[in-house]
Amino acid sequence: MNTQTAIQVAGVNKWYGAFQVLKGIDLTVNKGERIVICGPSGSGKSTLIRCMNRLEVHQEGSIIVNGVELTSQLKRIDRVRSDVGMVFQHFNLFPHLTVLENCTVAQRWVRKLAKKQAVEIAMTYLERVHIPEKADKYPGQLSGGQQQRVAIARALCMNPSIMLFDEPTSALDPEMVKEVLDTMISLAADGMTMVCVTHEMNFAREVASEVVFMDGGQIIERNTPDILFSAPTHERTKRFLGKLLH
């Protein structure tokens, strides 16, 4: 493993009880790469991406993030997590805190920054996602698209080197999908290392260095978006893409 590797997943198996949800997953994400993971519902996409910051625990194989292996011996998992931003399908904003407080709370408690500095950083990223004027509102007062952009800003405030996205647009009304995707595209343009579970094929085409297709807990095939979308080799991939495009 060299210094260019951001995440290395090797031979990972995971079970929920007797049900094997991940089967021998190998995946390397280099710094600056944008990986898009797609696949049918229940194929293990969320589970895989959640193993990358240990929200889920894998039983076999190894996952190394920025040179740190994620194991039960690892005492400071919070250090790894603060360097890996995560954006959820349902935003998971804190409803009792304002937008600004959502963006400063972890900076203050985890990065131990002074309030003034945390607020400055938060405002920078809220401007970046184009909603600085909502800083004093509560999440419940925002539209879904705005909430998801706050969630992205909140993650960016920790100055992460990797961003994980788990279907960030699938809980949104269609007219709000674009504003979130545009934010993600601009992140990609800045060279952020990204792993995105999404079925937004145009997004994948535009930014993905590689698209990974999963089914039944396995990686079935992977390739550049152009090749994977136009000439998938596996029958299951063809069927899935066929359904998605119609």
Add this chain to the structure above:
Amino acid sequence: MFQLDLFLQAIFSAPLFKGALLTIGLSLCVMAVSLVLGMGLGSMAGSPRRSARWLATLYVWLFRGAPALLVLLFVWNGLPQISEIFRAGWFTPFFAAFLALSLIQIAYLAEILRSAFAAVGHGQREGAAALGMHRWQIFLVITMPQALRIAVPALMNEFISLLKTTSLATVISLKELMTVSQFAIATSFRFLEWYGAALVYYLVIVSVLTLAQNRIEYVLSRGYR
């Protein structure tokens, strides 16, 4: 019949005022300790460990089932029989009442707090954990404030009923509001005036609590309005 001047005298008398302070002090102490320990018991009740859940259930079963009067008398008269320790000077009526009422209050608050914490979605904890926050930070800044918002109306009800239950401590001669009134009546035989004065105290305290409850609910509901 009812004599207004005696009634006013009773209201502004030093013993009754001190009795009221004792009632309030006792209630606050019991509530504070029960909130903390109730949270502990509540988290045991929601624990994945079967033995922990079983223990929590047993505790709640015992102290929700036992009448407050019985527990008070048991603690005050029974404990000194069990051990030398409880015959020492520090084992005052105040401490005994505090212990007895806390034992009961913990059982009631545990269930309220457990369900309030369960009502805070799992996504909240994950969202905070993904930002690198520690377990206790998540508890303090993310889950607890949201759980309290849910629990405040029920907690306030429990507090008000606790405040009135403290009057039972008159049987162990704690000098709270009711005991003080009884003493005064024993020498003056002015039932109406002294019971009336005590009632005024209870009503005033409960009214203040109700106002406080509205205020707390208003503050905690920021972001949900």
